[in-house]
Every structure is written in structure tokens, then in C-alpha cells.
Amino acid sequence: MAFDRITLPPQSYLYVPRESAMTPEAMSEAIGSGFAEVFGFCGTRGITPLSAPICVYFDMTDPIRFHAGVVVAEGDAVKAADPVQAGVLPTEAVAGVHVGPYSSLGQTHQQLWDYARGEGLEVGMPVWEVYLDDPGEVAEEALRTEIFRAVG
Template structure:
């Protein structure tokens, strides 16, 4: 799949997350389990305005925050804490297809940034589309938006 890279401002939206660390082979299972922890906590706390799942990758050691968008800042409950997405200009791409092919979107963004002289600030993140039943039968329909914070706009 060809990934079109675009510039997009991130406003630092509120999220509720858990902190995790994973190796590359563990990543899928860690993200899935962490999303469940956050979702169950938000449901138990009756938080309104819960949005899509997110995973924020802070560094190459795969130190990450996993959770969900929330309409208002989240005060925290247990290991689930309130946070924000990184704020600033990003290079972004939309991936439509199975999660195991998300690497193509990451590679496209990194190549675009290199070719266009746009250094990266460090964090990247994925926002997973709201699950739709058709995706169970056809994972080629799954939508994930991938973002990389650009160094010249990080704040």
C-alpha cells in the first residue's frame, strides 16, 4: 500500500493511558491488553466522551503509553493516568489494512521526513479507528492513523 504523507497539527488532545514497555515481538499483545485495562477503567468510572484507542511511542526502546482519547482531562484511577498527545506539527499518514503491515506507514513517514529535511522530535503515535464488525472478516479495512512529531515544532 502506498501511504500519502501529510503535515498535520497536533493540538495535544487529552488521553487516558497506562505506561508500558515492550519488545517488538510483544508489542501487539501489550497494546491490546493495555487498551483493555484503560477501557475497563474508563467504563467503570463512567467517563463520557471516550474516543479511539491510542499508542504513543516515546523512544526506540518501545517505552509507550497506551489508552484512549477522552473529551476532558482524566484525573486518573489506579494505573490509568491522564495525559495528552504530543503537541506540535506532525508528519502523518493513514494506514488501511492489517496491523502487522503498519510498518509501511512508519517507513513512509520516516522516508518523507528525510527527503524533505524535516527532523523528527522523538515521539510517534498511532490512533486506531473505531472497530467495525466488518474488520473481523476483512482486516484489509482496518484504519490506523500514524503521526510523528517534527523537531522544528515540538513544544
């Protein structure tokens, strides 16, 4: 798997905060309800998402805290209204693409962490994932997920 250090442009995003047990069932429910809430909000406010759905993680403990959301134009981020909030993603990161089931994302995260350490990079939080494919339409073994980890 290939990883790279990258510099991204500032990216605003709308999200709802979520907390979940680190079980596949609990995370799937929390992520799904979060995406439904954010995309529903965007639809009612005339906001066009600029990315596939994203999750931004702030720790990797159980329960796990994260934001379920979508990248939007900076001008649309100011339209956030409770419970939907706005944030900005880090611009310095290491990144790669995971291909396969969500259940094996942890292995790719570990490889990304190892890559960053091997490059002498100081990594931190958040970590974020961009879910490029719809699991209802793409076979589990072919799902693509972009993975990012902030670096300082």
C-alpha cells in the first residue's frame, strides 16, 4: 500500500458529533445516523456536498468519539445550525487508500502510522476517512476508503 505526506487546501466540513462503542454494529449505526442527519440538513438548506461522506476521529479509545459529515464550501459551513456543526480539516497529513472491508481498516491505519514513524513524522489527531464507495452498491472487498492522519 502506498502512503504519502500531503498538503491539502483548507477544507470546511459540516458534521454531527457521535460517540459509539467500537463494535461494527454500534459504529455502523452511529455513522449511518450521522450521515443521514448531515445530508438531510444539506438537502433542506440547499448545500451541495463537495466530498463523499467523511468521519473525523479524535481518539481511538472505546467509546470512540467522531464527527460524521461532509466537506462543503466555506460559505456553506457558516450555515451550520444545531445539531449540525462546522469544522475545518487539517492541511498537513499522511494519506493512503484502503481497499477492502471496513472491518480491516484498522490494519491500514496501523500501516499508515508505521509509514509516518518511518519517515520521522510527528503524527497526531485527528484521523479522518473518506468513504468513496457505497457499500450497498460495491462489493465489500472492493470498497475504497481514503485515510488521512494529521502531521505536525
